[in-house]
Amino acid sequence: MKKIRLITFDLDDTLWDNVPTIKKAEVDTRKWIEEKVGEVEWGDFNDFISLREELIEDDPVIEWDISKLRKEIFRKKLAHVNPSSLRNKIVEEAFNIFIKKRHEIKLFDGVEEALEILSKKYSLGVLTNGNADIYKFPIGKYFKFSISALEAKNSKPNRAHFDMAIKEMNNVVFDEILHIGDHQINDILFAYNLGIDALWFNNSNTEWTQDFKKPQEFSSWELLPKIIENKYE
Ligand SMILES: [Mg+2]
Numbered sequence: 001m002k003k004i005r006l007i008t009f010d011l012d013d014t015l016w017d018n019v020p021t022i023k024k025a026e027v028d029t030r031k032w033i034e035e036k037v038g039e040v041e042w043g044d045f046n047d048f049i050s051l052r053e054e055l056i057e058d059d060p061v062i063e064w065d066i067s068k069l070r071k072e073i074f075r076k077k078l079a080h081v082n083p084s085s086l087r088n089k090i091v092e093e094a095f096n097i098f099i100k101k102r103h104e105i106k107l108f109d110g111v112e113e114a115l116e117i118l119s120k121k122y123s124l125g126v127l128t129n130g131n132a133d134i135y136k137f138p139i140g141k142y143f144k145f146s147i148s149a150l151e152a153k154n155s156k157p158n159r160a161h162f163d164m165a166i167k168e169m170n171n172v173v174f175d176e177i178l179h180i181g182d183h184q185i186n187d188i189l190f191a192y193n194l195g196i197d198a199l200w201f202n203n204s205n206t207e208w209t210q211d212f213k214k215p216q217e218f219s220s221w222e223l224l225p226k227i228i229e230n231k232y233e
Pocket of ligand 1: 010011012013014181182183
């Protein structure tokens with residue numbers, strides 16, 4: 001039986017439902033900005049995508065520094081606010097509001113209990129493309145390390161997060177890692193590319209659309225410790 005020593009976790013949409021959190025953080029932050037400067041033309045999703053490409057061209061780190069991306073988008077949308085010192089002040093304050101609200105999450109049922117059980121038998125780590133900080137939550141105490149795209153200077157499914165993870169741990173090899181996440185590419189292909197075992201968190205009956213074998217999936221955190229026990233212990 002394969003021996004696992006390190007379990008790595010995605011955060012957004014794996015430990016909590018991220019969509020309502022981000023939506024609310026965005027709406028509330030925009031509202032705060034508009035109270036300061038009047039109505040702002042925020043644009044739709046396509047505007048966001050082209051603006052993002054434009055910003056990455058000017059500054060490639062924006063590809064993986066999503067906090068900087070958000071600030072630069074605010075700055076572009078507030079181009080009419082002068083002087084620029086006022087604009088920059090509003091951008092910084094708006095980002096602080098956003099990031100605070102971005103941490104107003106509700107863990108999926110069973111997350112805390114599962115992490116407590118697993119942390120007694122395995123080292124646990126976080127590998128995220130997002131900018132949520134696990135150490136802002138009580139469950140942060142279960143994790144030995146946390147690596148974001150900002151720290152990896154790259155995004156999943158590229159391998160940088162895993163390369164950093166094995167540096168964090170003494171003598172752990174890829175074959176001793178289990179990765180758990182919701183995203184078919186950014187989590188499951190990410191692990192598959194390095195021969196790392198994965199479990200797919202699929203709580204919405206999503207169809208598997210990749211051209212490699214689907215790993216074992218689970219829909220409830222309450223089942224996770226038992227699944228891992230049956231597979232590896
Ligand atoms: Mg995710």
